[in-house]
Amino acid sequence: MSLHLFPGQRVSAQVIATRSLAGLVLFAGTALSSHAATVSGSAAIANDYVWRGSSQTQGDAAVQAGFKASAESGWYASVWGSNVEFAPETHASSELDFIAGWSGGLSDDWALDVNLTHYRYPSTTVDLNWTELNSTVTWKQNYWLQVAYSPDALATDERGVYAQLGARLPVSDSVRFEAAVGHYWLEDAYNDSYTHGQLSGIWAFKAPFELRVTAHATDSAAKRIFPDLAGSRVEAALQASF
Template identity: 70%
Template sequence: MLSFLSVRALPALGLAALSLVPPAAGAATLAGNAALTSDYVWRGTTQTQGDFATQAGLKASAANGLYVSAWGSNVEFAPETHASSELDLVAGWSGALAQDWALDANLTHYRYPSSAVDLDWTELGATLTWKSNVWAQLGWSSDALATHHTGTYAQLGARMPLGEAFRLEGAVGHYWLDDAYGQRYSHMQLGGVWAFKAPFELRLTWHDTDRAARDLFPDLAGSRVEAAFQAFF
């Protein structure tokens, strides 16, 4: 996610993404997002030691459902890693399977350009969505969290619109890391979003993890609240 990849670099990322969409796929559309958040929480654990994060991304999509995207954020890991940035590069396909069902299948490469050690890894994932408001996600990697061991992640989530400007969102996830750490853990999150003026939103999310997560990541897991100002364009 960016450490921070300068916002000025985002147009270049968009052009690169567009160049990866096959010409036969038709004209590509470009979308972006940006956020300022009080904490970068990923699968229940903080990636910034509870500090603020600045995040941004671009996505280029073709008419046939193929897409590529890049997303970045600052991070703060153990001091010896010198990791201060994360960049996620994604290639995938998304589209409708039936009237109420949609699928997003992708390959995500997590990169940490500033790290002094090799933290890069790749995950294959898919998300099945029902009526745009309920989803089931599955991810698998042969090198989960750059451990050279397999890991599988699953999440169930839902959102509930409350009028035009408000919505509630919740999810529960489970991460099987038995091969890497001899452990697996669960987490949950519940939040609210206020879309006060398009394309801007305010989000408040409560995160919590089980004891296994606290044992695995004692300084990173547990209960925490995240507040974010975000925009989609």
């Protein structure tokens, strides 16, 4: 069942999203507390922060970090953060993603990850916060299909659906390539939708460090929706997992 919001219903959308996220976080927290939890983290320095084909930092550098607690049952909760730079009037300078969900194997070849992601921008003077339901199916650890839905996509009061198809090609123990193509249906919010693609080369040169270089490209619709932020660009990041 899909939920369509009309203008003026943003409070209702936020209440639904907040209650859903709070309920899932509470459930995940209970699951984590009742089982031994594994804590992991990541950190990265990048020349740009590109999300679904468009820059979130106006092409400037980004510093990012995240932590994740996982239970043997598959339930997990995580938080991830980055600096951002939007339109000056928003005063947006940081993003925090709060995620709660479940991931696990469905069979020898298939795995599933389902989560609620809450995007929060604590430094803004306008309300840019929104929540999205994500699901990713993975086959043989190297191929994936992601589908995401929000009744308040990009904090617009309107629904949006995103889908991404991707593949991973290991070349050696330290080198791999990844490619993905995504499409974002935003007709309700922007009377348009757009497609983007990305190709990454990853070199795990010394544990736990990796160097990732990603070439991004979008269609002309993305440039209309996000002027000066979409298009072709290269994102390079030094990242570590611990």
